[in-house]
Amino acid sequence: MNKKYLRDDIIRMSGVNPKKCMRCGKCSGTCPAYDEMEYHPHQFVSMVENGDIEPLLSSDSLYRCLTCFACAERCPRGVEPAKLIEAVRLTAIRRQGANRLTPSDIPAMLDEDIPQQALVSAFRKYTK
Amino acid sequence: MQVKEYKPLIVAFCCNWCSYAGADLAGNNRLNYPAEVKIIRVPCSCRVNPMFILRAFQRGADGVILCGCHPGDCHYTSGNYFTRRRMAMLFSMLDFLGIERERTRVEWVSAAEGAKFAATMTEFAEQVAALGENKRLEDLRCKK
Amino acid sequence: MQRIGVFVCWCGSNIAGTVDVAAVADALKNEPGVVFSTDYQYMCSQAGQDLIVSSVKEYSLTGLVICSCSPRMHEVTFRKTAAAAGLNPYMVEIANIREQCSWVHKEMPIGTEKAIILGKAAVAKVNLNAPLTPGESPVTKRALVIGGGIAGIQTALDIADAGFPVDIVEKKPTIGGKMAQLDKTFPTLDCAACILTPKMVDVAQHENVRIFSYSEVTDVKGFIGNFDVTIKKNARYVNEDICTGCGDCVTKCPQKKVPNEFNLGMDNRSAIYIPFAQAVPKVATIDPAHCTMLKTGKCGVCSKVCKAKAIDYTQKDEYITEKYGAIVVATGFDPISMDKFDEFAYSQSPDVITSLEFERLTNAAGPTAGKLLRPSDGEHPQKIVFVQCVGSRCDSCSEKGKEYCSKICCMYTAKHAMLTRDKYPDTEVYVFYIDVRTPGKNFDEFYRRAVEEYGVHYIKGMVGKVTPEGKKLMVRASDLLDGKQLNIDADLVVLAAAIEPDKSARSLATMLTASMDTNDFFTEAHPKLRPVESPTAGVFLSGTCQGPKDIPETVSQAGAAAAKVIGLLAKDKLKGNPCVASSDELMCNGCSSCEKVCPYGAITYEDKEFRMPDRTTRIRRVASVNPAVCQGCGCCTVACPSGAMDLRGFMNEQIMAEVDAICK
Numbered sequence: 001m002n003k004k005y006l007r008d009d010i011i012r013m014s015g016v017n018p019k020k021c022m023r024c025g026k027c028s029g030t031c032p033a034y035d036e037m038e039y040h041p042h043q044f045v046s047m048v049e050n051g052d053i054e055p056l057l058s059s060d061s062l063y064r065c066l067t068c069f070a071c072a073e074r075c076p077r078g079v080e081p082a083k084l085i086e087a088v089r090l091t092a093i094r095r096q097g098a099n100r101l102t103p104s105d106i107p108a109m110l111d112e113d114i115p116q117q118a119l120v121s122a123f124r125k126y127t128k
Numbered sequence: 129m130q131v132k133e134y135k136p137l138i139v140a141f142c143c144n145w146c147s148y149a150g151a152d153l154a155g156n157n158r159l160n161y162p163a164e165v166k167i168i169r170v171p172c173s174c175r176v177n178p179m180f181i182l183r184a185f186q187r188g189a190d191g192v193i194l195c196g197c198h199p200g201d202c203h204y205t206s207g208n209y210f211t212r213r214r215m216a217m218l219f220s221m222l223d224f225l226g227i228e229r230e231r232t233r234v235e236w237v238s239a240a241e242g243a244k245f246a247a248t249m250t251e252f253a254e255q256v257a258a259l260g261e262n263k264r265l266e267d268l269r270c271k272k
Numbered sequence: 273m274q275r276i277g278v279f280v281c282w283c284g285s286n287i288a289g290t291v292d293v294a295a296v297a298d299a300l301k302n303e304p305g306v307v308f309s310t311d312y313q314y315m316c317s318q319a320g321q322d323l324i325v326s327s328v329k330e331y332s333l334t335g336l337v338i339c340s341c342s343p344r345m346h347e348v349t350f351r352k353t354a355a356a357a358g359l360n361p362y363m364v365e366i367a368n369i370r371e372q373c374s375w376v377h378k379e380m381p382i383g384t385e386k387a388i389i390l391g392k393a394a395v396a397k398v399n400l401n402a403p404l405t406p407g408e409s410p411v412t413k414r415a416l417v418i419g420g421g422i423a424g425i426q427t428a429l430d431i432a433d434a435g436f437p438v439d440i441v442e443k444k445p446t447i448g449g450k451m452a453q454l455d456k457t458f459p460t461l462d463c464a465a466c467i468l469t470p471k472m473v474d475v476a477q478h479e480n481v482r483i484f485s486y487s488e489v490t491d492v493k494g495f496i497g498n499f500d501v502t503i504k505k506n507a508r509y510v511n512e513d514i515c516t517g518c519g520d521c522v523t524k525c526p527q528k529k530v531p532n533e534f535n536l537g538m539d540n541r542s543a544i545y546i547p548f549a550q551a552v553p554k555v556a557t558i559d560p561a562h563c564t565m566l567k568t569g570k571c572g573v574c575s576k577v578c579k580a581k582a583i584d585y586t587q588k589d590e591y592i593t594e595k596y597g598a599i600v601v602a603t604g605f606d607p608i609s610m611d612k613f614d615e616f617a618y619s620q621s622p623d624v625i626t627s628l629e630f631e632r633l634t635n636a637a638g639p640t641a642g643k644l645l646r647p648s649d650g651e652h653p654q655k656i657v658f659v660q661c662v663g664s665r666c667d668s669c670s671e672k673g674k675e676y677c678s679k680i681c682c683m684y685t686a687k688h689a690m691l692t693r694d695k696y697p698d699t700e701v702y703v704f705y706i707d708v709r710t711p712g713k714n715f716d717e718f719y720r721r722a723v724e725e726y727g728v729h730y731i732k733g734m735v736g737k738v739t740p741e742g743k744k745l746m747v748r749a750s751d752l753l754d755g756k757q758l759n760i761d762a763d764l765v766v767l768a769a770a771i772e773p774d775k776s777a778r779s780l781a782t783m784l785t786a787s788m789d790t791n792d793f794f795t796e797a798h799p800k801l802r803p804v805e806s807p808t809a810g811v812f813l814s815g816t817c818q819g820p821k822d823i824p825e826t827v828s829q830a831g832a833a834a835a836k837v838i839g840l841l842a843k844d845k846l847k848g849n850p851c852v853a854s855s856d857e858l859m860c861n862g863c864s865s866c867e868k869v870c871p872y873g874a875i876t877y878e879d880k881e882f883r884m885p886d887r888t889t890r891i892r893r894v895a896s897v898n899p900a901v902c903q904g905c906g907c908c909t910v911a912c913p914s915g916a917m918d919l920r921g922f923m924n925e926q927i928m929a930e931v932d933a934i935c936k
Contacts, residue, residue, distance in 0.1 A: 022706060023706070023752070024661065024706040024732040024733070024734040025706075025732070025750040026734035026735070026736050026750075027736070027750075028736070028750035028752070028757060029704075029748060029758075030615065030748065031736070032749070035367075035757060038749070040755070042750070059680055070429075070736070070737075073615075074615050074737075076665060076668075077666065077667045077674075078667035078669055078670060081665075099537070107694065111366060116387075132514075133823070137934075139934055139935070148342075148344070151372055152344060152345075152368075152371040152372070153341045154376060155371030155372055155375040156371060156375070157344075157374050158376065159376065160376050160377065160378065161376055163373075163376075163377045163385070166393070166934045167366075167368070168387060168393070168601060168890070168904070168927065168930050168931065168934070169343065170527050170927065171906055171919070172905040172907065174869075174905055175906030175907070175909065175910070175919060176925075177909065177910045177924060179928075181934070183928055183931050184931045187495075187931060187932055187935035187936070188935045189931075189935050204807075204903060204905035204907070205787055205795070206907075207905045210907055210911075212867055235497055238489070241485060246376070263550065
């Protein structure tokens with residue numbers, strides 16, 4: 001797919017303007033999953049801005065993000081990297097087509113060390 | 129009978145501090161623009177009463193352009209913001225009357241933008257010329 | 273009917289090259305009102321001006337039209353010529369046939385035709401011109417400085433040295449402002465008190481300066497040269513003239529648990545207090561919110577111990593009205609509140625402090641007598657983390673912070689880090705920065721010294737979270753250059769809080785009708801060329817009320833504001849611009865539309881008595897324009913629904929006549 005088209009698509013999907021980023025790194029300074037990630041939140045922002053989306057799509061970092069939204073809450077420029085990561089994640093899922101999980105697949109994919117994304121997302125949704 | 133080439137008549141209101149100086153700069157740099165454009169100096173674009181524009185159309189002007197300082201640069205702090213709102217109102221009324229939107233324009237020209245002034249005037253004159261004569265608002269009693 | 277003379281200038285070949293000047297002069301001869309028309313090589317030359325003067329005499333002209341270069345070039349010249357010929361200078365109109373005709377059109381017939389039309393428009397306008405005389409208003413030779421920080425002190429000193437009386441109004445019990453709270457100043461590291469306190473004493477002892485401390489401006493009326501200002505002197509329950517500042521009352525006061533605002537609440541003061549040892553004026557002030565005597569009527573210790581008998585519990589707020597010719601705003605700044613920045617745990621741990629608090633902690637006169645000790649347990653911190661840009665450079669929609677760069681934080685943080693390493697070399701100091709901004713004389717050298725000589729760890733990245741854990745503060749931050757996330761167990765975290773204009777500035781701006789930007793900084797009349805004047809005539813700006821500034825910049829702006837004030841006060845009378853708005857009282861219906869659009873507050877309403885046709889009198893509310901304040905933009909003329917408001921020199925009729933002449 002066209003690099004620019006992909007970038008614009010992700011920006012539209014997320015509603016985030018990566019150009020507002022001033023490269024302060026507060027998102028990465030705040031991220032609880034930093035050490036788990038290959039690409040860190042501030043890199044997500046600049047890579048999306050530069051259109052380097054393929055490496056992000058194939059990276060495991062997408063699924064290491066807890067969607068805790070600490071970066072979005074604390075970003076002084078209102079860039080909200082978590083929404084951007086969510087949009088890249090959605091792009092990856094859409095590419096896979098209709099290969100949905102069956103409940104029996106899940107136990108094998110659970111990670112002992114980090115909380116489940118679904119769990120954290122639910123907390124985010126219902127505790128605010 | 130000799131057919132005279134149609135030349136539109138354009139009235140330009142220019143604020144003293146930015147656009148009039150911009151027009152002077154266009155002159156200093158010898159940047160040509162059509163002679164149909166006649167400039168009237170006002171202290172600030174907010175001095176331009178919508179009545180002046182209607183009067184110009186009534187007296188047979190084919191286009192009216194209003195130039196002021198860029199928003200935020202007004203010599204009188206906030207005059208051009210009032211201009212912007214008033215003209216938006218006037219233009220929607222003219223639209224309602226069936227006067228083509230292309231006959232009127234508000235443009236921000238700073239004292240350093242001589243080139244922009246000349247280009248804007250050339251372009252506006254062409255645009256008005258393409259529309260032809262303004263007949264709808266012209267008061268025939270004023271015609272000699 | 274006017275008798276108009278038309279003078280067409282050749283400007284050598286500048287105009288005559290593309291415009292047939294003789295044809296223009298000839299065509300304008302037949303315009304209504306024109307009695308004489310001629311052309312000449314150089315109208316602006318002495319010979320050309322003489323020609324105008326002699327023609328005025330010969331043909332008894334009442335108005336002049338000069339077809340020449342831009343009025344921005346020679347309008348003043350020809351107005352002087354008219355005055356020399358005995359005409360009112362405002363009976364001159366200029367048709368711009370050089371910049372806007374001969375220079376932009378190449379062909380002779382086209383240029384000539386346009387020049388004739390421009391000349392006709394000018395003639396049509398002059399036909400309706402009326403003689404105008406600039407109004408004169410007297411100047412009260414006294415200045416008011418609002419705010420007694422370094423900006424206000426310097427402005428007042430400069431004005432007073434020039435021989436004009438100055439009043440300083442300061443809302444705190446002492447002058448000195450923020451600079452009095454600082455320890456050292458960058459980049460030379462001289463102590464703030466050592467350079468400020470002599471100035472405070474100078475200003476207090478100056479014969480031309482009066483200081484109203486613990487006072488506020490509550491009302492401003494009038495205009496440039498003639499302001500009437502009401503100053504409220506808050507009751508301090510101590511007679512200023514008698515109090516010797518001995519401090520006996522302060523030591524004996526039983527109520528000693530009041531947070532000391534001078535030390536930003538890091539220690540306590542008594543209910544009767546003197547903010548600091550070098551306070552000016554050095555008199556005690558009773559804090560009515562905490563004084564037992566004022567609250568319950570049972571105490572009176574201070575009055576018993578005062579040998580000078582200066583305590584007066586019955587003192588009331590006092591209002592003083594004074595006339596001023598100029599007002600200088602020097603209201604200064606405050607650090608923003610850190611309450612919304614939960615991630616830095618400012619409200620959770622006393623060991624997370626702002627830079628101004630750090631300044632008090634390292635100040636020899638501060639709560640710890642200059643020893644750098646943790647507020648929580650009084651121990652010496654081993655690891656200090658400085659966080660820059662807290663609340664500065666935020667998104668415009670941010671509810672927490674400000675969009676602008678606060679300008680001074682980079683330098684004072686470098687200073688704090690350097691001084692800490694200098695005094696306590698065993699301390700680890702980390703500075704987290706986004707960009708280090710050091711534009712200023714010797715600024716970058718200073719910052720590099722902090723890194724290279726003093727070994728401060730500068731880390732590019734931002735702190736994301738501070739968590740208090742036992743005695744430590746866990747700081748989680750990113751190191752963008754190394755691509756690492758850092759976890760530092762710090763003992764002290766210092767936040768470089770953004771600065772914002774003082775909260776009182778907004779209401780003051782309303783009183784002064786001075787404009788402010790969205791951040792509540794005062795706007796200047798022109799960002800480049802008139803940086804110390806407010807768009808409101810007679811109001812000047814000094815220091816951080818106009819934008820973030822360091823001390824050298826503040827002092828130079830204070831001097832510049834003083835120079836402007838002196839220039840104003842040196843005049844006996846102010847000559848105004850006669851091209852101002854004026855309202856026809858008979859047509860005005862008092863609707864207030866004009867007042868709302870006026871950026872200068874030049875329009876007021878008054879109740880006037882009118883004689884009606886049936887010989888009764890009626891009182892009606894009508895607009896009245898103050899010609900000394902009006903700058904002549906004409907915004908009100910368009911807003912006026914009844915057409916009562918008009919602008920002299922650019923009357924509705926005149927512009928309409930120009931439109932008609934052009935469209936003929």
